[in-house]
Amino acid sequence: MLAGQSVTLERVSMAFGDFVAVRNADLHIEAGEFFSFLGPSGCGKTTILRLISGFNEPTGGVIRIGGADMAGIGPNRRPTALIFQNLALFPLMKVWENVAFGLEARGVARAERRRRAGELLELVALEGQGEKLVSALSGGQRQRVAIARALAVEPAVLLLDEPLSALDLKLRQKMRAELRTIQQKTGVTFVYITHDQGEALTMSDRIAVMSHGRIEQVGTADAIYRAPASAFVATFVGESNVLAGRVIGTSGDEAILETAHGSLAGRNPHGLDAGARAQLVVRPERCRLLDGDAPGNRLAGTVERLDFEGAFVSLVVRLDDGAEVTAQLANDGSLPRLKPGTPVAIGFAAEAALLLPVAGDG
């Protein structure tokens, strides 16, 4: 019966000629976990998926599934099943034949294949559709055929390569919930690839954020959002204002950063010392409009534009040196009229800002 297995990457690298697609990836995915790789296109996440499924062999490092080294084991002999971005359903086979193809490959008798296909189609809410051709199904139904086909081989790890990217927004949201339900029902380890942070944040137990072949951060959705490990993560997952400067003093777990816009205080979880170059990141929703000479972190500039977004408005402020910062302000009727060009100041609490070391500075 279905049961998940763990996936471990130990210093895994993959180079195509001179191009390094994955660099020293170290990672442990628990059995039964819903784990996502999140990153922009070209960050190496699809390569990682192909390495785990066995379509490519890594140029360095070890991949373990359920503790067993997978080196030299081809895709047809790994306990994984891949759901392709374009689904790769077989157009000339009936739906049930698609679902049962993996069983056919294992020499299961036809009657048993039909029975198992029926069960799986029921699991993905497609009972009674088995005799149709794939072309007769809608996009969401095809999606579910692909899931059933992958589950039929009782994989310990299900790999999903942006399978929702072609669906429209509504269907996508529905399928997110279904995927999560199927994962919990089956207990199979799901490894999900996406560039859509919404998908990753809503479905996953944990997320690995990737950039340029490197894993930048691994953690729960909440941890990644609250405490991004780098400016890249801070801007890729949700929005952030990023300001560069040099640490001029520390006190407890906070530090003061000297920037082109004055001194700003923020949390200092990396223990940066005075003199270190650093970036301060702060989420727009933690910024507020200042009036008068309130003490604390303060950024002065002029209104660039005001974007109305429904429950809140985004206030874009141009600072003196041309940089822009954004503040998200509740649309509760308390906002003054802010025409472009009006001088304003925005501020944020020191505990809302985070100081991050600049990459390459140690």
Add this chain to the structure above:
Amino acid sequence: MAELFRRLGAVAGALVLGTVILWVLFLVVLPQLFMVDMSLRPHLPVPEQGGPADVRSLANYATLFANDAHRGIFLRTIFSAALVTVLALVVCYPVAYYLAQVARGPTAALLVLGLVVPFWVNEILRTFSWFLILSRNGLLNQVLMGLGLTEAPLNMGGVGAVMVGMVYAYILFMVFPLYNAIESLDRNQIEAARDLGASWPRIHARVVVPHAKPGIAVGCIMTFMLAAGTVAVPQLLEALPGGTNARWFTQVIYSLFFDGGDWNSGAAYAFALLVSCVIFIFVMMRVFRVGIADVAK
């Protein structure tokens, strides 16, 4: 090669690789090399083959250029084939353009079918149909005599008859590449050019023809190759009254092989023909700036 085995597995990969090697070696490359080798050797009685007299030289090629009759036939064949190609191109271009860009819906489909059907009628029969028109008791003589334009039947055989037969036999090898190339041109480009005030000749010169270059090249290459390399058309039309002075180079090759038994000269003549065709192909590819993948697809 490793990709092949990764994609198809050991058994199927080996089968595919083996089949391709056998094909390329035994059906494509080695036969040509043997033909070239044979063309370089003198024509000797069997006991002397491989003996001291069997040395390679260009003697057989020298014969081709020294023999006035053969050289004349060779040059006339190449020239006539080029002329047939030009005629076919001129005749076909308007038809291909009309079918590809002007005709619409069922009319277009019907007209294209009207091209497909004769395309599949075999070369021999197509030539035969012209033989019947041009023969002594043939349709053309009957019509001419019926109209009182001539008293006695005319002898219509000759180089002209062969060329007429060839244009007829190979015209469809020109029409289809042209049609396919012009059809892939986005109609909006023509309308945009018109909208910008271009005259029709300019639209064709600057928009349609440049787009159709690969098709023109393919059509010309196929037509030339077929016209220069045919035995069927001249052999049949030679039987027309007055047709004996229209020998084609391929007929010379044929009689070297099967009447004279001189396979060595025959191979040399065949290779000379092949080289002419290859030169024509390269000239076309150069003139129309297309690659081999555009030409054969």
Add this chain to the structure above:
Amino acid sequence: MSAKRLVDLFVYVYLALFFAYLFLPLVFMVAAAFNDSRFPTMLPWQGFTLDWFWGFDSRGRAIGLFQDGRMGMAIWNSVLIGLGVILVSIPVGLAGALFLQTIRTRAKSFLYGVMVSPILTPGVILGISTLVFWRYVFDVGGGLMLAVIAQSTFIAAYCMLLFLARLERFDRTQEEAALDLGASHGLMLRRVMLPFLRPALLSGAVLAFLQSFENYNTTLFVIGIEDTLTLNIATRVRLGLTPAVNAIGVIMIALTILGAVVYEILRRREARATPVEPVAAG
């Protein structure tokens, strides 16, 4: 009359002339097969007859096409060669297409050029080189087998191009999906790739047979003392022409139209039978 009308009129006249040029000679040839005249001509019309298919002249000699045993033999040979060419060209063309579509070496375009070169080579040269090579290396002389070999050199290349075009439309992630689900390469080929190629294999077989059946230039050099349909027709035109040749023409044109229609239907069905459009662009 406006200038546009004048242009239209010119276009229609041109098209009418063009299609008349294409069809009228064939129509005359067909009509002459039914004319009760010793020489194959449509004019003067001397009455309808089927004698040139089956009949006797005034002295009681058989003159009809179907009474000619040599013709039967020639047709039989043509069919045998055609079937042989199918047997060689389909597997060879398939292997060539898979090979070219898979390999990634820099020599690929060169290999492609070599493999399609027979299409661009005059038929007589294919016949001659095949004859020379097989005669001297394997001591195989002219005959049916050599005809199959010589014709297959270029017909296999045509088939390869047909299969290559179909393979280009094949979504290769389907192969990976099959392997990922545990299929062996053999099962993947049998259940996924070959079913996809099936329509192209069928139209390839029809194409191969038609090309072989109507071939003259290549066959002439490699056939030895045997006879084929096209050779038989050519011989009859040169020696002892009677409207029985037109009768062959009628039958061949009828079969050709049938074959062409079947081929077109297969080809269009093949073009339509493309897989489900992929759900994602890529």
